[in-house]
Amino acid sequence: MITKYSDFRDDDFLILRFILKHGIVTTRQIMTHTDSMSRHAVYRRLRKLENARLIWRKKLASKLNVYFPHRDARDYLNYPVTVSNDASFYTAQHDLIINDLILYLRSAAASDFEYKTEREYRFELLKGVEDRQAIITRTNETRDSIPDFILYPPNLAIAVEAELTVKKATRLRKKIDLYANQLKNGEYTDVWYFVPDNSVGNAIKKAVDYVHKAWAASARTMTNAKGINVFQQIQIRALPSEVKGED
Numbered sequence: 001m002i003t004k005y006s007d008f009r010d011d012d013f014l015i016l017r018f019i020l021k022h023g024i025v026t027t028r029q030i031m032t033h034t035d036s037m038s039r040h041a042v043y044r045r046l047r048k049l050e051n052a053r054l055i056w057r058k059k060l061a062s063k064l065n066v067y068f069p070h071r072d073a074r075d076y077l078n079y080p081v082t083v084s085n086d087a088s089f090y091t092a093q094h095d096l097i098i099n100d101l102i103l104y105l106r107s108a109a110a111s112d113f114e115y116k117t118e119r120e121y122r123f124e125l126l127k128g129v130e131d132r133q134a135i136i137t138r139t140n141e142t143r144d145s146i147p148d149f150i151l152y153p154p155n156l157a158i159a160v161e162a163e164l165t166v167k168k169a170t171r172l173r174k175k176i177d178l179y180a181n182q183l184k185n186g187e188y189t190d191v192w193y194f195v196p197d198n199s200v201g202n203a204i205k206k207a208v209d210y211v212h213k214a215w216a217a218s219a220r221t222m223t224n225a226k227g228i229n230v231f232q233q234i235q236i237r238a239l240p241s242e243v244k245g246e247d
Contacts, residue, residue: 113153172207183230
């Protein structure tokens, strides 16, 4: 971006886009994302963006500040993402863990890759919807159909879920059935469920087995265009200790 006639520079925009893309971030996550930028430089640029009312800060814990974007930031950069007014403690915890997981997977990958956050995906689904009530209706309709994020390594599209607690069986089965259809239709190449413990993992495995048997009972085709069984493409993985925050 040309910044000749702007108060901001490329590093300012790098941080602002990251905050917009994720919706809520910590200073440490920003430093991991920017990599070569010093702590002093990150804080200085955060203050600059905050003073410009493009982002705002909230104390989530005694020693943890998080940063949110203002809607003006989205308009300023014309960035295609939904922007929330705030986040509950539970939502904030979940979203920050999602951020950590994305950053971990990118650092562990052999080569860099693109990814799409839930906020970016939701914005796409709401595109063209102007009426406030229609937006609310559309948001509620798609709430459980959007993955936490999507990874785009070369020739792949991986829907990723971080399930941190055991959810109701009916809800899990509905989501697994949706993913099986999307895998069959080629929307995704894989689905990864990251779980913190065996109880959450077992609940998801039971849902996968239930849907698998239901498809078999109704003689539904379980393979995609490449002849791969879609239920084999749904993987349950342990949430990395670095993401869980274990010593």
